[in-house]
Amino acid sequence: MTRSKVLVVTGTGTEIGKTVTTAAVAAAAVRAGRSVAVLKPAQTGVAPGEPGDADEVVRLAGGAVTPVELGRYPEPLAPGTAARRAGLAPVRPGQIAEAAEKLAASHDLVLVEGAGGLLVHFDAEGATLADAARLLSAPVLVVARAGLGTLNSVQLTAEALRARGLAQAGVVIGSWPRRPGLAERCNVGDLPGVAGAPLLGAVPEGAGGLDAQAFRTRAAQWLAPGLGGSWDAAEFARQEG
Template sequence: MPILVITGTGTEVGKTVTTAAVAASALAAGRSVAVLKAAQTGVGPDERGDADEVARLAGPVTTAEVARYPDPLAPATAARRAGLPAVRPQAVAEAAAELAAEHDLVLVEGAGGLLVRFDEAGATLADAAELLRAPVLVVASPGLGTLNTAELTSRELRSRGLELLGVVIGSWPGSPDLAMRCNVTDLPDVAGAPLLGALPEGAGSLTPVDFRTQAPGWLASRLDGTWEAEAFRNRARA
């Protein structure tokens, strides 16, 4: 798995912190890691972006962006408003392939959900994943509404013949409600893919040292971690 595409079921689901956890776990396993942000929106030219945050939390990773736009909008809209060229899936695929030639693992982080538009023609992160033939990791929220968005995302991936590696819950609270506890069981069923981890709420606020130490415990072995889905489900039901 030299390239892994990471998307979310929507915005603010913990995608960047999950990307950092995957990177930290891979680094702890002795792998070299690069993080590619396909389209960074909502930051100025000299501000820190999502890839920089991944590096802060995870450690020594190579970071890169394909495009950056100042408005916190979908990439196509942000590019239009800024009068800048739109992101092209081919550019994302080419950048990822170049990084893969020099790293054990390349994490390609999208912007928002799988079908957020890159350009006016409707190109998306899914198109870049198709070009790369790379597996996709979906980051989901734990609460009400997540089953619908997770299933829609998984159906789109399958319709394109793409592999859904699994689902990670991007922010698991200390006191989950009934819907969240039930969703731990239902998410793998609706997605048709395993639950591969759950990050604790506030994980991104940990010190980098604590984050790197704890990250493998949030992710399954498929992502270089030690987390076990069945044990987590049992704790959630308790």
């Protein structure tokens, strides 16, 4: 498993399985005896008192995971826009880095789950999750879609990471369909090339709907050894090809 104490999790867009993937990484780490915290810098589209993404990670991965949320905004918008419209202070990259470093002092692994993609704005000045990752010198895990169009999105994200001198841990397919089509099957082989980084897992479609015990038992099967699991990219490609 990655030995960095902080792992930043981003996506190539929204609704692609980023939170469930974060939960799977957390579950695998907890199962291996590691203490885990999940940091959600900016939660949007959730009212006060409602469970957010960090709470969902805890529900799926287990109560041993420490959840931290820095900012919450009611409208389902980019964090910077949502903060401005709500008249609330935005979350800054320095705050994210400070919170992650504090958690890393008392946990074996800190997962920082972004909102949407890598370059979504957190404030009016255009600060992004990439800025926080740079302050932390942390690797970035990219969660991607399985189907048509994902190669372009993954390559753009990879180029943005390289341009900023950030390390990409790898790519995880956030929702692998029960009946993959030709595009999905071909993408398994093509994703590492366009990413310039390994394919580190494929979370099955509907995994977030499993009961918590089943999720925790199976999570490591969806992730490669680099993320604490037993998933084998070559074997997966042979089975799905």
